Amino acid sequence: xxxxxxxxxxxxxxxxxxxxxxxxxxxxxxxxxxxxxxxxxxxxxxxxxxxxxxxxxxxxxxxxxxxxxxxxxxxxxxxxxxxxxxxxxxxxxxxxxxxxxxxxxxxxxxxxxxxxxxxxxxxxxxxxxxxxxxxxxxxxxxxxxxxxxxxxxxxxxxxxxxxxxxxxxxxxxxxxxxxxxxxxxxxxxxxxxxxxxxxxxxxxxxxxxxxxxxxxxxxxxxxxxxxxxxxxxxxxxxxxxxxxxxxxxxxxxxxxxxxxxxxxxxxxxxxxxxxxxxxxxxxxxxxxxxxxxxxxxxxxxxxxxxxxxxxxxxxxxxxxxxxxxxxxxxxxxxxxxxxxxxxxxxxxxxxxxxxxxxxxxxxxxxxxxxxxxxxxxxxxxxxxxxxxxxxxxxxxxxxxxxxxxxxxxxxxxxxxxxxxxxxxxxxxxxxxxxxxxxxxxxxxxxxxxxxxxxxxxxxxxxxxxxxxxxxxxxxxxxxxxxxxxxxxxx
Numbered sequence: 001x002x003x004x005x006x007x008x009x010x011x012x013x014x015x016x017x018x019x020x021x022x023x024x025x026x027x028x029x030x031x032x033x034x035x036x037x038x039x040x041x042x043x044x045x046x047x048x049x050x051x052x053x054x055x056x057x058x059x060x061x062x063x064x065x066x067x068x069x070x071x072x073x074x075x076x077x078x079x080x081x082x083x084x085x086x087x088x089x090x091x092x093x094x095x096x097x098x099x100x101x102x103x104x105x106x107x108x109x110x111x112x113x114x115x116x117x118x119x120x121x122x123x124x125x126x127x128x129x130x131x132x133x134x135x136x137x138x139x140x141x142x143x144x145x146x147x148x149x150x151x152x153x154x155x156x157x158x159x160x161x162x163x164x165x166x167x168x169x170x171x172x173x174x175x176x177x178x179x180x181x182x183x184x185x186x187x188x189x190x191x192x193x194x195x196x197x198x199x200x201x202x203x204x205x206x207x208x209x210x211x212x213x214x215x216x217x218x219x220x221x222x223x224x225x226x227x228x229x230x231x232x233x234x235x236x237x238x239x240x241x242x243x244x245x246x247x248x249x250x251x252x253x254x255x256x257x258x259x260x261x262x263x264x265x266x267x268x269x270x271x272x273x274x275x276x277x278x279x280x281x282x283x284x285x286x287x288x289x290x291x292x293x294x295x296x297x298x299x300x301x302x303x304x305x306x307x308x309x310x311x312x313x314x315x316x317x318x319x320x321x322x323x324x325x326x327x328x329x330x331x332x333x334x335x336x337x338x339x340x341x342x343x344x345x346x347x348x349x350x351x352x353x354x355x356x357x358x359x360x361x362x363x364x365x366x367x368x369x370x371x372x373x374x375x376x377x378x379x380x381x382x383x384x385x386x387x388x389x390x391x392x393x394x395x396x397x398x399x400x401x402x403x404x405x406x407x408x409x410x411x412x413x414x415x416x417x418x419x420x421x422x423x424x425x426x427x428x429x430x431x432x433x434x435x436x437x438x439x440x441x442x443x444x445x446x447x448x449x450x451x452x453x454x455x456x457x458x459x460x461x462x463x464x465x466x467x468x469x470x471x472x473x474x475x476x477x478x479x480x481x482x483x484x485x486x487x488x489x490x
Contacts, residue, residue, distance in 0.1 A: 011236065013226055017042055019041050030251055037083075040083060059274055061076045073102070088115070089139060155180070156185060157199075177208065183214040200235075213239040215233075221243070266287070355411055360437050
């Protein structure tokens, strides 16, 4: 059994959490160039709690995927013992739930208590927490007691040194492993001088590691300046944001790499880990800065895909080679998965290769409705759907059981709803029962709905209240049909 050494926050050079910048490609690049620890961008607790943890076998990553299939957080083994997950939260129990969700895939958990932007503060998160020490204490104490990984937080300074030091002393008592201090007040911006004296006062007042942040504008122009900033603040470590965003090779003690080489290295990671092109483009634009008006900058700004971005930087061959490797790997994994599925296939399940296309059906009429009505007419229990998701491609397959017989489509669908409709179609077609398609002619469910609508209109004409419980509005599904349908074979 491998024992993981907990993160040490002393004498470290750290990539700061940055919205839209701190995604996987930037974090890995910073590690390559010499960063000791990397923080991900702030991710909101409520959004994370909607995610499912998915092993991406093609990319060899762990993905936290939202209901809309968007990857909210992606990480990999390369950074597992070096990445700190930063979240935005104003609720101790939600924060703990998120921490437990990601704990096995990251090296530490951080609470953002310094972001002054409205999207963070309006929910009581970020810098808004600085005015609520009780809530700070509750969140941090809950996390420290509830998880095994180190917990940190990142704050801004308060209007007075005394208040700031007192707050940090109270935070220290929660048992956190370190505290990052952005040496500006919440109303100050990067052009305002960083308050090294306040960070120094904090460093001298507490025993936990203090991570100094905010030196990109005034101090950190090259690698040697990192130590200068650390000495000026008496901090244990230094956290770098904008200087790393402009050129992540700031972490190289040998000095900067040429910007072109840095950007190409970044693009390689973006392609390798299927980073969304809009995020890749944003980060590259931050690196180009004053070169955005050059021919290359304009081409980058116009790019509308990862492939086009690669073409701008003369990396089209790399893109094609990498995507071809992934396609081959995906095909291989799909074949393996299909072989396993075939070996485990239930021989009693009736299968057809069908999909549900809602364009072939009237509005609000579906095969599931027809199957439910048929079961009620035949006095069978209502259909039972069992749906599974395949981890490889996150596609769904559903098996419907009707009168002790199982049915499914042999094709996998992109959503649970579509998979269930496809299973219903297989059942209906096997039984020879109408499924409600437009090409089948007169639709008895539509006629029922029209009759129901007409009855409600008549009631309204007679002054009766149209407000109905929601369960009554769908009565057309539950009524017994007069249509002749075959009986289930015995």
